[in-house]
Amino acid sequence: MPSQGTIDHRVELPPELACPRCRGPLRATARDLVCAQHGQAARRGADGALLFADDSLYWGEIERASMRQILEAARRTGWQEALRRHLQPPSLLPYVQHPSRADWRVLVPLERERTVSLDVGAGWGAVSFGLAPHVLRHYAVERVAERLEFIALRQQQDGVANLVPVRADLHALPLCPGSLDLVAVNGVLEWAGLVDPEPTPGRRPRAPDVLQEAFLRQLHALLRPGGWLYVGIENRYGRVFWRGTPDHQGLRFTSLMPRRLARAYTRLRAAHSPRTFVAERDYRTWTYSLRGYRRLFARCGFRDLQAYAVVPGYNAPMQLVPLAQSGPFLYLTSRLRSPRRGLGPLRRAAHLLGAATGWEAQITSCYAFILRTPEHGA
Numbered sequence: 001m002p003s004q005g006t007i008d009h010r011v012e013l014p015p016e017l018a019c020p021r022c023r024g025p026l027r028a029t030a031r032d033l034v035c036a037q038h039g040q041a042a043r044r045g046a047d048g049a050l051l052f053a054d055d056s057l058y059w060g061e062i063e064r065a066s067m068r069q070i071l072e073a074a075r076r077t078g079w080q081e082a083l084r085r086h087l088q089p090p091s092l093l094p095y096v097q098h099p100s101r102a103d104w105r106v107l108v109p110l111e112r113e114r115t116v117s118l119d120v121g122a123g124w125g126a127v128s129f130g131l132a133p134h135v136l137r138h139y140a141v142e143r144v145a146e147r148l149e150f151i152a153l154r155q156q157q158d159g160v161a162n163l164v165p166v167r168a169d170l171h172a173l174p175l176c177p178g179s180l181d182l183v184a185v186n187g188v189l190e191w192a193g194l195v196d197p198e199p200t201p202g203r204r205p206r207a208p209d210v211l212q213e214a215f216l217r218q219l220h221a222l223l224r225p226g227g228w229l230y231v232g233i234e235n236r237y238g239r240v241f242w243r244g245t246p247d248h249q250g251l252r253f254t255s256l257m258p259r260r261l262a263r264a265y266t267r268l269r270a271a272h273s274p275r276t277f278v279a280e281r282d283y284r285t286w287t288y289s290l291r292g293y294r295r296l297f298a299r300c301g302f303r304d305l306q307a308y309a310v311v312p313g314y315n316a317p318m319q320l321v322p323l324a325q326s327g328p329f330l331y332l333t334s335r336l337r338s339p340r341r342g343l344g345p346l347r348r349a350a351h352l353l354g355a356a357t358g359w360e361a362q363i364t365s366c367y368a369f370i371l372r373t374p375e376h377g378a
Helices: 064-077 079-086 090-097 099-107 126-134 145-158 189-193 208-222 259-269 290-299 327-333 341-357 359-363
Strands: 026-028 032-035 039-044 116-120 137-142 163-167 180-186 223-234 303-313 316-322 366-372
Touching: 064 079, 064 145, 079 090, 079 145, 090 099, 090 126, 099 126, 099 223, 099 303, 099 316, 099 366, 116 126, 126 137, 126 145, 126 163, 126 180, 137 145, 145 163, 180 208, 189 208, 189 223, 208 223, 208 290, 223 290, 290 303, 290 366, 303 359, 316 327, 327 341, 327 359, 341 359
Parallel strands: 116 137, 116 180, 137 163, 180 223
Antiparallel strands: 026 032, 032 039, 223 366, 303 316, 303 366
């Protein structure tokens, strides 16, 4: 049977919450969150989650029917047993629940007595539950109803009182400007350009980079002066894509193509996306090179960028290799061992040359970025 926590969802409204339309204060009633200007802004879910979005959108690593089966089992036997019995393939288990997915937290200063953090696109909540024990209050924001329901169930069963599950769109985050100390964006920035939240009738949706910039500027506004942003994301020119690993929308080599060619190729092929489960006809999940990310973050007002290569990837950050100097990559590369002995010395020599020249940093598969907003007066 699932263990039951002692969370009381009737406590007063967390102070950082705001109307997503005007950023004005909210008033809590028994069932709703109300904005003086716009009326009802959200409702309270039966499990205590705050619901600022109400639609049938679905996005995920498994299909909706399988997700609902896990939710039903989690209510009966607990979330851990539900995952053990029903999550397929089982290789997804660390991705879904392992607290090491938030191990990058050692790169930023967290204070249990004062830090307020946000995980945008929280998914199943692994990063959120990894952060929550180290902060005063943590917001897990997720758009997909089933995924947020899983977070709320796990929160209740584990008794994590300082985690606030929120259903909202990443382009309309219901938080006050200047109210956060840390925002985590893990595997989400590339998806910020997928759908234009404010389409103009008769015109094409805004370009993905325009929407990604709008998303980052929103995060900049929500952070306090000197606040921290963490971004985990793929490298547009990462070696995994040169090897033919499918891009986010299900096609191979699209990240390597010029944008216009990638969009035309996607319209022609229209493969089923492994996340949205629909045929995508426009290439909108843009990623960038290391230089491209630096420019993107600078345009949105972030400073003090620290760049890391994440090995094996940002969803399993076992090694974070600083890219400011070649030394850390050289150290790591010197310990590479190939399972094919005949190619071992040749591969190692090529990797060492790449690390020494900086080329390895340009083709590593994934990056992690730590950024800050300017301090007062900076």
